Amino acid sequence: MTEAQISVQSLSKTYRVPVRAGGLKAALKSLARRTYNDVHAVQEINFTIQQGEMVGLIGPNGAGKTTTLKMLCGLLHPSAGQAHVAGFVPWERRPAYLRQISMVLGNKSQMLWDIPPLDSFRVIGEIYSVPPARLRQTLDELFDLLEMAELLTKPVRDLSLGERMKCELVAGLLHQPAIMFLDEPTLGLDVSMQLRLRRFLAEYNRRSGVTVLLTSHYMADVLALCPRVILIHHGKLLYDGELGSLAQKMAPFKLVRVTLEDGRPLTEDRGGIPAGAEVIEANGNHLTLRVARTAAPEITAKLLQSLPVVDLTVEDPPIEAVIDQVYQEGVQG
Amino acid sequence: MRYLKLISLFARASVQEETAYRANFAIGLLYSLLNLGTGVLGIFVLFGQVESVQGWSFASTLALLGVYLSVGAVRSLFIGPSLEALAGMDGDVWSGRLDFVLLRPVDTQFLASFRKWRIFSLFDLALGLGTLGVAVSRLGQTLSAARIAGFVIALAAAVAILYAILLAFTALVFWSPGVLFTWVFDGVFQMARYPLGLYPGWLRLLLTWVIPVGIITTVPAGMLSGASSPGALAGMVGLAVVLVGAASLLFRFGTRRYASASS
Numbered sequence A: 001m002t003e004a005q006i007s008v009q010s011l012s013k014t015y016r017v018p019v020r021a022g023g024l025k026a027a028l029k030s031l032a033r034r035t036y037n038d039v040h041a042v043q044e045i046n047f048t049i050q051q052g053e054m055v056g057l058i059g060p061n062g063a064g065k066t067t068t069l070k071m072l073c074g075l076l077h078p079s080a081g082q083a084h085v086a087g088f089v090p091w092e093r094r095p096a097y098l099r100q101i102s103m104v105l106g107n108k109s110q111m112l113w114d115i116p117p118l119d120s121f122r123v124i125g126e127i128y129s130v131p132p133a134r135l136r137q138t139l140d141e142l143f144d145l146l147e148m149a150e151l152l153t154k155p156v157r158d159l160s161l162g163e164r165m166k167c168e169l170v171a172g173l174l175h176q177p178a179i180m181f182l183d184e185p186t187l188g189l190d191v192s193m194q195l196r197l198r199r200f201l202a203e204y205n206r207r208s209g210v211t212v213l214l215t216s217h218y219m220a221d222v223l224a225l226c227p228r229v230i231l232i233h234h235g236k237l238l239y240d241g242e243l244g245s246l247a248q249k250m251a252p253f254k255l256v257r258v259t260l261e262d263g264r265p266l267t268e269d270r271g272g273i274p275a276g277a278e279v280i281e282a283n284g285n286h287l288t289l290r291v292a293r294t295a296a297p298e299i300t301a302k303l304l305q306s307l308p309v310v311d312l313t314v315e316d317p318p319i320e321a322v323i324d325q326v327y328q329e330g331v332q333g
Numbered sequence B: 001m002r003y004l005k006l007i008s009l010f011a012r013a014s015v016q017e018e019t020a021y022r023a024n025f026a027i028g029l030l031y032s033l034l035n036l037g038t039g040v041l042g043i044f045v046l047f048g049q050v051e052s053v054q055g056w057s058f059a060s061t062l063a064l065l066g067v068y069l070s071v072g073a074v075r076s077l078f079i080g081p082s083l084e085a086l087a088g089m090d091g092d093v094w095s096g097r098l099d100f101v102l103l104r105p106v107d108t109q110f111l112a113s114f115r116k117w118r119i120f121s122l123f124d125l126a127l128g129l130g131t132l133g134v135a136v137s138r139l140g141q142t143l144s145a146a147r148i149a150g151f152v153i154a155l156a157a158a159v160a161i162l163y164a165i166l167l168a169f170t171a172l173v174f175w176s177p178g179v180l181f182t183w184v185f186d187g188v189f190q191m192a193r194y195p196l197g198l199y200p201g202w203l204r205l206l207l208t209w210v211i212p213v214g215i216i217t218t219v220p221a222g223m224l225s226g227a228s229s230p231g232a233l234a235g236m237v238g239l240a241v242v243l244v245g246a247a248s249l250l251f252r253f254g255t256r257r258y259a260s261a262s263s
Helices: A024-032 A065-073 A117-127 A132-146 A161-173 A191-208 A219-225 A243-250 A293-306 A319-329 B002-018 B022-049 B058-084 B098-102 B108-114 B121-139 B145-174 B182-193 B201-210 B213-225 B230-257
Strands: A006-019 A035-049 A054-058 A080-085 A101-105 A179-183 A211-215 A228-233 A236-242 A253-260 A277-283 A286-292 A309-315
Touching: A006 A065, A035 A065, A035 A080, A035 A228, A054 A065, A054 A191, A054 A219, A065 A080, A065 A101, A065 A179, A065 A211, A101 A161, A101 B098, A117 A132, A117 A161, A117 B002, A132 A161, A132 A191, A161 A191, A191 A211, A191 A219, A211 A219, A219 A319, A228 A243, A228 A319, A236 A243, A243 A319, A253 A293, A286 A293, A293 A309, B002 B108, B022 B058, B022 B121, B058 B108, B058 B121, B058 B145, B058 B182, B058 B213, B098 B108, B108 B145, B108 B230, B121 B213, B145 B182, B145 B213, B145 B230, B182 B201, B182 B213, B201 B213, B213 B230
Parallel strands: A035 A236, A054 A211, A054 A228, A101 A179, A179 A211
Antiparallel strands: A006 A035, A006 A080, A228 A236, A253 A286, A253 A309, A277 A286
16 A cells, blocks of 8 residues: 555644633623633544545544544644644645645635636646646636636626636646645535535546545535545544445434334334334335434344235335534444 | 746746726826825935035935936835735735645745736836936036945845835735735835935934835945945845845745635
């Protein structure tokens, strides 16, 4: 196995934030003496990412995703731990490192607002010392992939949110980075624009072999782009692996879908449902039961005995439901 | 060389941005002329009463005004616009847009200091240099090459000192991101329109040693009129080096505090 392109060991970040109670008195008091709280945004996380991988960094608001991303691109110094990206320590921010990475943020723009995007791209190209001929070629490819030729002559402030996001992606890719950090790239975009940007990112990754670490609250982004996810919650790494196996590992329950014989729906008292199975949906003679993962075989056997079952399937809950459960309750089991 | 090319690109992009707002040109022109007008008027009023003040004649005071206008023009040409973009409620530090400055493979302080230009200030610079020209002809002295060289060095040191003070004030945004600290400086800088000798002793000390704006105009103007000694010039250059170094350290220290804005 080749050396990992991103490797993170025991990375932690603690913020010191001022705290005060509500009200005028507390506000005045805090002017004289401040009290601080330590917020452990990221706690001892470890992972490695190989070149060309597309990895989704997921977790609820405040989980530590953006803090992790900012440490890896070099914006923040960690409180403890180490990270190496493309052989560099990110927060040393060496020019040779910064040339290899790119950060695209869904909520911040790096474009100059009053001039057409093409002029911003020229300035950014020069900052990254991209030779003019290569810049032209790279831009042409990106414009083509993103279908944005008609946007190039309008000032950025006159563009729509989706069009601006296309510009942000071009600005982030024109120096052909080896690693891309994407923070909520589809934030606020309509469904069709989200779809197009996802398609672009997948295609760009396939063509260029760029490594992508992406955070997003839209599970559709992650499902479409990232075979692998890293789940953080309260600053701790809860899961690192295939998206498909997430439910298996994280959800302590399975869904049992049962179809009963025609004309013999479930009785009012729900007789025949074994203990440990919870009916979450009953629709005529179709039932969906939630059962503990470990109890699933036993309960299925009991169901077959006690009810007139014609069909029965056991499946993992949908990914959104699993993630929602993890976000709300933390990891179990 | 690369940095010069970057500066020219930043300047060109800024011209494009400025031309998007035509009214700004007219207002800027009016402001420049008012600035010059009030300056000259003040000197006429002063020297309508007396021949010289504390050893400063009309011509040498006019030279001082010329230095004040020229240095102020350089400030509003790029130092001001670039640094002010960092501060305030819509500033890059507050909004987190500084991310993009920090992540460029170019020196952060260079980028923060040179990226925005107000090309219109070249007109101010022309007015300032014109005032200097008039002052020199009024001085009635032939200027030796050494004196001109001394003046040019003093003017460069003046710009460096001004830059250092503004950079240091701007670096304070890392401790209090919502505040535009340079306005404190603007108030004090107004006092550099007139010779240091005009002010009472305590204020003179303040304007020399605490916020050295007095030196910014007095020493270069003195180089032209012959009132400043080579020692004063050496002292000024030394001060410029120390201040730029200290302000750069403070700025670098500040950027380490920057925690970006949350998404």
